[in-house]
Amino acid sequence: MSYLDDIKNLVASDKKYIWHPFTQMKEWIEDEPIIITEGRDCFLKDANGKWYLDGVSSIWVSIHGHRKKEIDDAIKNQLDKIAHSSLLGLSNIPSIELAKKLIRLTDKSFAGLNPRLSKVFYSDNGSTAVEVSLKMAFQYWIHKGKKNKTSFLSLKNAYLGDTIGAVSVGGIDIFHEVFRPLLFKTYKAPSPYCYNCELSKTPLECSFACLNEMEKILERHSDEIAAVIIEPIVQAAGGMIVWPDGYLNGVRYLCDKYNVLLIADEVATGFGRTGKMFACEHEGVVPDIMCLSKGITNGYMPLAVTLTTDKIYNAFLGEFKDLKTFFHGHSYTGNPLACAAAIASIDLFEKEEILKNMQPKIAILRDKLREIADLPSIGDVRNKGLIAGIELVKNKSTKEPYPWEEKMGWKVAYKAREEGVLIRPLGNVIVIMPPLSISLENLERLLGVIKGSIISATR
Numbered sequence: 001m002s003y004l005d006d007i008k009n010l011v012a013s014d015k016k017y018i019w020h021p022f023t024q025m026k027e028w029i030e031d032e033p034i035i036i037t038e039g040r041d042c043f044l045k046d047a048n049g050k051w052y053l054d055g056v057s058s059i060w061v062s063i064h065g066h067r068k069k070e071i072d073d074a075i076k077n078q079l080d081k082i083a084h085s086s087l088l089g090l091s092n093i094p095s096i097e098l099a100k101k102l103i104r105l106t107d108k109s110f111a112g113l114n115p116r117l118s119k120v121f122y123s124d125n126g127s128t129a130v131e132v133s134l135k136m137a138f139q140y141w142i143h144k145g146k147k148n149k150t151s152f153l154s155l156k157n158a159y160l161g162d163t164i165g166a167v168s169v170g171g172i173d174i175f176h177e178v179f180r181p182l183l184f185k186t187y188k189a190p191s192p193y194c195y196n197c198e199l200s201k202t203p204l205e206c207s208f209a210c211l212n213e214m215e216k217i218l219e220r221h222s223d224e225i226a227a228v229i230i231e232p233i234v235q236a237a238g239g240m241i242v243w244p245d246g247y248l249n250g251v252r253y254l255c256d257k258y259n260v261l262l263i264a265d266e267v268a269t270g271f272g273r274t275g276k277m278f279a280c281e282h283e284g285v286v287p288d289i290m291c292l293s294k295g296i297t298n299g300y301m302p303l304a305v306t307l308t309t310d311k312i313y314n315a316f317l318g319e320f321k322d323l324k325t326f327f328h329g330h331s332y333t334g335n336p337l338a339c340a341a342a343i344a345s346i347d348l349f350e351k352e353e354i355l356k357n358m359q360p361k362i363a364i365l366r367d368k369l370r371e372i373a374d375l376p377s378i379g380d381v382r383n384k385g386l387i388a389g390i391e392l393v394k395n396k397s398t399k400e401p402y403p404w405e406e407k408m409g410w411k412v413a414y415k416a417r418e419e420g421v422l423i424r425p426l427g428n429v430i431v432i433m434p435p436l437s438i439s440l441e442n443l444e445r446l447l448g449v450i451k452g453s454i455i456s457a458t459r
């Protein structure tokens, strides 16, 4: 059988056996899928031997790029010892070392601030890290004698994962509405999406009207609310919505004033993505509970953590018979291979001075975005660190969007694909999320191809 027959067989088997996530499979089976066979640095190779620039870090996880020697070696070394053993009733060396490293990292990021994150709870993906945070917050209040705090406050346009708890606090109707009958009740405050302000204000005259709306909910319902859960600074899957300065601080202030916990879902923003190790650092805010996943292992292994404070942890301490235990855990909790990958990935931040070396790249991104913003089909461009969102509109002056069925974001992505760049849009928002390690040349190429693709798709 020839090489091309092999590819045909792969494609046929994909279509026959796999149900892809977030995918209309009727369209998928009519299309030609790209099958990735290899990766290196910020490039991916397909079964035909064509190389692509990985413009979204393989769904936001590959912060140091593919086949990073230090991480490859860490996994190989760990493999010679043990691949998996659980944290249920046992412990293992990589999970201990990683927990210590994570607390040192947050101590450095949040030096001198309160509260202090001091405990690490492991799980294996962003959604489970969020589930853990919700259950932890809820049960914390039970232990404190506040049994009515059974609800949560979250934002419109929030995306916190796909499990039922995470969807309950989500706020993207197109994904979440169909599941409404299964969800628990939550309160929703407007998101600070200034380009399309839900309250029809402009940033100059709004005085954070959206925070006032949040305060009104807390004033009335704080005795029912366990926590406010947010994606700090950038609401990612909601369209790379970048918050105005001061909003996060305002949320922390309200949480303290109304005695509710603050949960920060840094699954997308953590590990340098916004130009600081954690997005909360931009405003010197420390959450009571913080969720991390995506970049934690550089995409090598599924891993997530939920960090919290002594105050919350201590509330769960008691006699066995008191049933104060946190009854939650997954089979893969603290997986040694995943923890070994995470340790190596975190060590690279220092070794390669990632945060410092990102700064010129952020400057280039900002300059090029300014040029792109002038195109007639662009309503808004936003960025923080090496995250950017480019919002396509049908009419720049009225902000009329392209109808979502038109899939304009995907039309741009398909054009970019022809030029050897892989991106994945969020509706009408083009996402730019390259590996933090991308070279200046490759970043310029990425932005050039995206600009050209927008021009030709919207012509």
Ligand SMILES: *Cc1c(COP(=O)(O)O)cnc(C)c1O
Pocket: 125, 126, 127, 128, 130, 159, 160, 161, 162, 231, 236, 237, 265, 266, 267, 268, 269, 293, 294
């Ligand atoms: C991706 C994401 C999640 C969900 O993570 P999974 O690993 O896909 O379950 C949760 N929160 C945020 C902010 C995310 O970007």
